[in-house]
Amino acid sequence: MSDPFALTTGAPRYFLSRLNPLAKLAAVLPFMLWLLLVRDVWTPFLFLILAMVTILIGARLSWRTLLLLVAGLPAVVFVLSLSFGLWTDASRVDTTPLVFQLGEFRFFRGAWLIGLATALRLGAVLALALIPGLTTTGPDLVRASVEHLRVPYRVGYTALAAYRFVPRFRHDLDLIRQAHRVRGVSGGRGPVAGIRRALGYVVPLLAGAIRHAERVSFAMDSRAFGAHESRTERHLLPLQVRDGVFVGLFWLCGAGLLVLAAQLG
Template sequence: MKFVVITLCMFTMAFFFDPWTPLVFWVSVLLLQILFSQIDWKKWLLFMLPFFIMAFGYFWTTLVFAKETTGPIIWSFGFVHVTEIQLDHALSLSLRVLAFSSLSLLFALTTNPVTFILSLMQQLKLSPKIAYGILVGFQFLPVIKDEFIQIQQAQRLRGVVQKKNAIQRLFATRLVLIPLLAGAVRKAERSAFAMEARGFTGERRSSYFHVISVGKVDALLIVLFLFVLVFSCTNTFWLG
């Protein structure tokens, strides 16, 4: 339900080009996170930092290189003349980046991946082949990370010289990636054999050990997000 309502909010916000709608929506999403979630705000700021830089880039480049230069000039610096239309477009693009990124982080930081995949299987009838493939791949990520470090350490013990140039280090990563890829392929084959040996056919199930149900909390979440969406899209009426 959270995935559906967040996707609906993103598609709806894509049709609004004024700066106030994404601003109100972004502030409302932050309030929802503060009031109803228990996320690590240090991690949130770390993940949001690239999006802040991207939003500033959109803002600056739209002001400087915008095609629409008609209208009253509100600020000038050298050869750069900023009109009201340019400022509205720049603010709209940058605030949309912040609104979409905050929604994505809200979903990522408050969602258990395993529970989400099980819910997709039960509520949206996702194919078990795709679902279990995603789960297996997700479980492999920390293993691949550990193997990457182990291969690097083994190569250093065998006398592989660490390159100082950034370009040389980039080309030297193939010495790590090739054995890492070979090990990943072997693990994928063993996982496939193990699933077949345990009777996994990929057919849809009628019953589940861990049942994901839709309850009152999901309904409340939908109501809150729809209220925020409607309030943001009608901000000119509410805020004048």
């Protein structure tokens, strides 16, 4: 099954994909932390728009991702705003206009605004995280961290090896399911049968993971991994002028949005 959060294969690399992973993190991380502190509606709303525009312009995405960004994310924000608003104490907002009433339950506009502010913060943080998340691979992030943040390569490439386990687990799980179907192994139907089948996958998956880890360990030892303080990188991810330009422009736009939100609020 294809990953809906993926760049279209064979497509030209847009500018976000050409940037250094650390530059994209440096651009969005300060504002992600700032959004955790604000309580108004306009600040997360403006940053949500900024993040979506940046992604739509800077990355070539599959149609599923475009649909999730344009329609799915706003829909989730709206549903969450109602959900959070329902948990708001009515006595705090009973001076605002009444939106609807069901029996003794009353839903006020102030409660919805409180829920909307919380939902927008979550949506904006998620959208900002998608800027590096949709256009950066795990190996590139590890290589950039080792190269520029002086993360010990023993730690970085151990994390990279663990990252490689994820598709390996998926492949092994598909093989186990196919083997069970060929041998006629079935636990019946229904949720209980599904749980029973899932538990039957645990032991072979664990055995395959141990074998794979052993092979990786032998391969790393045979290449003298960790025997030296540093290593020569084959794939370099240098910080270039365009990375600094992107970070500076993003911070400038973010500062302008903060001023605009303060005026609107």
